[in-house]
Amino acid sequence: MNNDLNQDPDRVRKRARDHVRDRDLVVGLDAGGTRTRAVLASAVDGRVLGQGVAGPGNALTVPVPLLTEHLAEAVAMAVPEPDRARVVAVAGGFAGAAETAPDEPGRLNALAALTAALRRLGIAADSVGVSSDIEAAFASAPGAPADGLALVAGTGAVAMRIIDRRCAVTVGGDGWLLGDDGGGFWIGRSAVRAALRMADGRGGPTTLADAVGRALGVPIEALPYAGGRLVGGVAGLGGPDGLGGEGGVGGAGGRDGVGSLSGAGGWDGLGSPGGAGGRDGLGSPSGAGGRDGLGTPSGAGSRDGVGSPRASGPNHTAGPVSADASASPSASTPVSASGASGTARERLPAEPEWSPARRAAYRMHLLPAVMAEPPIHLARLAPLVAEAARHQDAVARAILDEAVDHLLEPVRALAPRKGERIVATGGLLGPEGPLTALLSERLKALGLTLDWVADGCGGAVALARLGHGGSPPSSRTS
Numbered sequence: 001m002n003n004d005l006n007q008d009p010d011r012v013r014k015r016a017r018d019h020v021r022d023r024d025l026v027v028g029l030d031a032g033g034t035r036t037r038a039v040l041a042s043a044v045d046g047r048v049l050g051q052g053v054a055g056p057g058n059a060l061t062v063p064v065p066l067l068t069e070h071l072a073e074a075v076a077m078a079v080p081e082p083d084r085a086r087v088v089a090v091a092g093g094f095a096g097a098a099e100t101a102p103d104e105p106g107r108l109n110a111l112a113a114l115t116a117a118l119r120r121l122g123i124a125a126d127s128v129g130v131s132s133d134i135e136a137a138f139a140s141a142p143g144a145p146a147d148g149l150a151l152v153a154g155t156g157a158v159a160m161r162i163i164d165r166r167c168a169v170t171v172g173g174d175g176w177l178l179g180d181d182g183g184g185f186w187i188g189r190s191a192v193r194a195a196l197r198m199a200d201g202r203g204g205p206t207t208l209a210d211a212v213g214r215a216l217g218v219p220i221e222a223l224p225y226a227g228g229r230l231v232g233g234v235a236g237l238g239g240p241d242g243l244g245g246e247g248g249v250g251g252a253g254g255r256d257g258v259g260s261l262s263g264a265g266g267w268d269g270l271g272s273p274g275g276a277g278g279r280d281g282l283g284s285p286s287g288a289g290g291r292d293g294l295g296t297p298s299g300a301g302s303r304d305g306v307g308s309p310r311a312s313g314p315n316h317t318a319g320p321v322s323a324d325a326s327a328s329p330s331a332s333t334p335v336s337a338s339g340a341s342g343t344a345r346e347r348l349p350a351e352p353e354w355s356p357a358r359r360a361a362y363r364m365h366l367l368p369a370v371m372a373e374p375p376i377h378l379a380r381l382a383p384l385v386a387e388a389a390r391h392q393d394a395v396a397r398a399i400l401d402e403a404v405d406h407l408l409e410p411v412r413a414l415a416p417r418k419g420e421r422i423v424a425t426g427g428l429l430g431p432e433g434p435l436t437a438l439l440s441e442r443l444k445a446l447g448l449t450l451d452w453v454a455d456g457c458g459g460a461v462a463l464a465r466l467g468h469g470g471s472p473p474s475s476r477t478s
Helices: 009-022 064-078 081-086 105-121 133-139 184-200 207-215 356-371 375-390 394-413 436-445 457-467
Strands: 025-031 036-042 048-054 087-094 127-132 148-153 157-163 166-172 421-425 449-452
Touching: 025 064, 025 133, 025 457, 036 064, 036 457, 048 064, 064 105, 081 087, 087 105, 087 133, 087 457, 105 127, 127 133, 127 457, 133 148, 133 157, 133 166, 133 421, 133 457, 148 394, 157 394, 166 394, 184 207, 184 356, 184 375, 184 394, 207 356, 207 375, 207 394, 375 394, 394 436, 436 449
Parallel strands: 025 087, 087 127, 148 421, 421 449
Antiparallel strands: 025 036, 036 048, 148 157, 157 166
16 A cells, blocks of 8 residues: 555655645845835745735834834734744844844844844744845845845945855945945935036036926026926926926926935935835835836836936937826927927027026025935935936936946945856846946946845845755745
């Protein structure tokens, strides 16, 4: 008879063990500055079985009691109560946490909050691990790599060398005041500087002056193209409400066009996957530039996005802008270097007749508007630069070129080896991010390639499985 009684006892025991292992579950957490995401997965193959989302999870800026609440809420959503006894390992990547020292405050806060949240939910995992969000993001790359370089470019910018899945060296990430050159804040500040230089005569003409002015509420009559401006705005580059000026098409300047101000602060807002420059910080999915609000084409072209449709082909053609906000653009009218479509170009001179009185009024309104908000909020202007560069604005393109130069500096400081992998995350370096192509080209010249990951959830799951004694998921890419 072919049954278990006639089979090798060792094989029977192995089958029993495998059956138990098939029931084992792990939880991975990506805790960033704007939200905490939990993923329930199989301990055997990493299949995602459940997800949950809650509030911010920065281990340095969110008080431990509130952090505990957010972690418990996210995990409870991801793990049904009947399955909680099957969770054998939990790993979390936290903004503001690292293992630079045993008593590092962010790590201690994260571990205390995670332990309390799991206890509240009745999850008695054998392994509970805490890492930084960047370490988790690095582990999210295909094959869950153990060693290499990580580059984050969102609101800020930082590079790390990862050894044995832990950060060994950090370069940059010093905050908006002292560093983070090349990040979203730096790009947004550069846009304001370019606008002011045009206003006082030190710089050449750029559509950024008009776009930045409307984004920050400068009166229309003080804008550089007010005399010949279409009612719908300059090539869809947005007004204070993100609606292209007075009923225009697709702005990039306001609360709904560029992103929530509340998502732009804190350490996690300086370029980490979950902060302002990650998924939620600089724009909603309908906002400027897609998921990250950093000028990626996924948000461009709709009335909620950055403006005219994403340029295509060598001439970067886009449809005409109508004074009627409901008009549907066609793909027939070329876009000039000023960023205006053919229709707008007739009434939008390359060098506007901007009187000294209007220039003075522009500066008088722009400077207080900038000073009235926390400096880090300038990062919300980064999509304006990406969109203007897309329409061949020379000043905007120069800003992005310089941003890439800055991002290369921390990479070079880490002395990368030829062929070494660089895992990138943050809104500026997404699949269609404004800096991705430029940076990839320059890294290629150094013999380096770029892998992009959305966040650290996949890496946290991989780390949880490894903590349970599993092997790296070399065959899985998600």
